[in-house]
Amino acid sequence: MKETFSEYYSPSDAEYSEFLERGMIALDANVLLAPYRVDSDARKQIFDILTQLKDRLWVPYQAGYEFFKNRPAVMAGEDKVYQSLESPLVAARRKIEDHLKSITGHPVVTAPDAASILNGIDQVISTIHTLQKGRDSKLEDSLRNDKILSKWEVLLESRIGTCPSPEIHRETSEAVKLRYAEGVPPGLQDEDKPDNAYGDGILWLQLIDQAKLTKSPTLLITDDVKDDWYRRHGGKTIGPRIELIREMRDSAGVPYYQQPLSFFVQRAGKVLHKPVSDKTVRQVVDLSVPNISGEGFRNAVVSELQRHFPVGELIEYSQEFAHVDLAVRVGSAVVGVMINRTPGALRRPTIHRLAEAVSGRKFDAILLVTRKPFTENDQDTLIDLQDESIKPFDAIHWNPHSSTSRLLNTILRLAEQSVSTVRGS
Structure with a gap:
């Protein structure tokens, strides 16, 4: 039964070890950005595992492109911390000013009192502006002296996909466009994005091309957990989309599997005898969803x-x-x-x-x-x-x-x- 319906099975321990020992372990852009979003202990544990797998690593060109494109925003703090501070203060100032106008002439709150209250809020907003400018100058220094980037440069030397020519890129984009029209994953949920709508589809086709060359079992680590990558039942993620496993097998003739980074560091850590802490797992799990209150x-x-x-x-x-x-x-x-x-x-x-x-x-x-x-x-x-x-x-x-x-x-x-x-x- 397993031989006929292999795409419905999760890898056994022996099969998973095969991915790590002789397979290609491809990293998505969100995985390359993950070390910037966790603390130093979690970062060390992630890099310890990947270092042991150095000879197996590979990054599709599309993932590398998205990494460098998004790296400044992530290093600056993708939650735009200062803007998040400023917006509610500006809104509060507006409400307070309107309220003070409504009680003009009240004996308890005089005009000088009202001016003093608003001036205090203005000073706080001004302080945030100053911090924002300081952050921008620090960001330039951080981009220039980036220890995480240096670590990736060592790990991924000669392990990045080749930059496609404009003609190849155009042909690949057209192929992805046709796949979307026919409802073929991955990337379907990005179709309406104003920017990089074909990114996931391009990455997937680049991954298939590399698997054809290496003829190696292919494991993709991605924190893109949308439904056009993963299948679920009862709220439980139970593996990659069946279509992806089938397409990789039919196109490249190799086994395929994919995992979020949190699942990867847990399972690979056990196989490699480099277990990760619960704290690291919690931090990495949080990476799959944008930060929101x-x-x-x-x-x-x-x-x-x-x-x-x-x-x-x-x-x-x-x-x-x-x-x-x-x-x-x-x-x-x-x-x-x-x-x-x-x-x-x-x-x-x-x-x-x-x-x-x-x-x-x-x-x-x-x-x-x-x-x-x-x-x-x-x-x-x-x-x-x-x-x-x-x-x-x-x-x-x-x-x-x-x-x-x-x-x-x-x-x-x-x-x-x-x-x-x-x-x-």
């Missing part, structure tokens, strides 16, 4: 759903009074949507609320949306809840920078399942 994530989910459902079909709740954050009516079904604000693993209060929502009668189906990939413990918990649930239930991780289709399609599917369940009972 808990409340900001909730607002992003609500905003996306408001764009696609009529006002009367979407009801928001306060967590103080309900187990879910909002309800979406789809035809005769009501899907309760619970939004996990915490950045890491699911916490006990969240699991408790989820269990009560799943077992309750108020909603026809339940969807949990979280901004980070699920840990193994999370996945086990979700599968248990799914098995125990008397109603359709699913859990997905989503972020505002990815395609909305999965979020919407999951809600529509749960609604349809709930209607089918009622009809069948």
